[in-house]
Amino acid sequence: MMRKLSIFLTMALSAVVLLSGCGSSGSKGGSDTFKVGMEAGYAPFNWTQMDDSNGAVKMEGNAEFAGGYDVEIAKRIAEGLGKELVIVKTEWTGLPPAVTSGKIDAIVAGMSPTPDRMETIDFSDNYYQSDLVMVVKTGGKFENAKTLDDFNGAKVTAQLNTFHYSVIEQIEGVNKQTAMDDFPAMRVALESGVIDAYVSERPEGLSASAANSNFKMVELEEGFVTAKDETAIAVGIKKDSELTDKINEILAGISEEERTEIMNMAIKNQPAAK
Structure with a gap:
């Protein structure tokens, strides 16, 4: 009787381990994704639209899509990291807390690396300079x-x-x-x-x-x-994140000519102003 009980417990434990393994490998969360926060209301850097035209990406948790210069930059970073891009629509004031808490992996939202912000989060090298x-x-x-x-x-x-x-x-x-x-x-x-x-x-x-x-x-x-630094645009990242160096390496591979082309296309593709 004890031998049968032992065999039963072993089989049950094996099933739990197997199911746990299947659950983690099938998940699209964690290390498989690059979660980017933006307000999706700052054209031509980022905006909200209702379809995937012009390369827009569906936002997490709703039926809307995000498009714009920041989205195209985020795509290139995600590709360089070998991860799936996930856009998380976040109010402007909620972006730094979101990256600090780990709700998102990075802020790609037309944000400048000002001294005040650098007290709470780190920034990548600049990916745009403006006036x-x-x-x-x-x-x-x-x-x-x-x-x-x-x-x-x-x-x-x-x-x-x-x-x-x-x-x-x-x-x-x-x-x-x-x-x-x-x-x-x-x-x-x-x-x-x-x-x-x-x-x-x-x-x-x-x-x-x-x-x-x-x-x-x-x-x-x-x-x-x-x-x-007030008119520069950079990626916001959690303090001491290992992503910083990787993102800088990817950004260094995007030429000024390509950045200008991306911005010109964003201005051309933006939705009509409300």
Whole structure:
């Protein structure tokens, strides 16, 4: 009787081990995936659409797809790592906590490696360098502005928790408005006349004017004073992650010509501005 019981227990244990092994090998989680966080609302870096056209990638947990420059860069990183790309739509303010907690592996979201952010997360080498511009209404009072002084008295805003918002104070006499959550909200506010202008980076300014004829990007002859790292774009990664060196190696293999081509295609393929 004891021998039969022993055989039964051995068989049962073997079945548990076998099932456990099958479960782990069939999973698409863990080391098989590269989870990237982005807000999917900052065209042409990243945006939301409802199909997979122009190379968009389905986002985790919903029926939407993410497209844009960041998505194309994330694809190349995932391919270089030999992993499946998973896009996790995340609010802008939630991105650093998400990568710190391990909910995502990296932030590829048009994020600048500012000193404040580097206190909590690490960054890769830059994968884009830009300049600050103002986005105004076509035909409006500020469409021919040349310098910051021309925005004296203007109602100006920028995205919440970005250095874009802090530089507004460089405009003498500006009517600084409350920071907004995202760029779609700022575009709506600009078109409706709630604000006169918002601060952005050149790709987003090009994107706004290309997608909606009511918007105009203003490149200033005498513009904002910024540090180089404030207008650079890099991948955000958890502190001391082994991914940093690997991502830098992959980014080094993307030429400036290819990066420019990717950005030009992103501007061309973006959805119409809301």
